[in-house]
Amino acid sequence: MKKRLSCPCGEFIEGENEDDLVEKAQAHLAEKHPGHEYSREQILFLAF
């Protein structure tokens, strides 16, 4: 299961599971990268 993501800004995001990772990644994007929104598919594509 993919639940880790390294944001290009250097932030490391880790979730309990895929749903949690997507939620945390979207929260990070909203806070740090306004205007950059990624879908669940895109986030999971970048996750490992």
Ligand SMILES: [Zn+2]
């Ligand atoms: Zn970032």
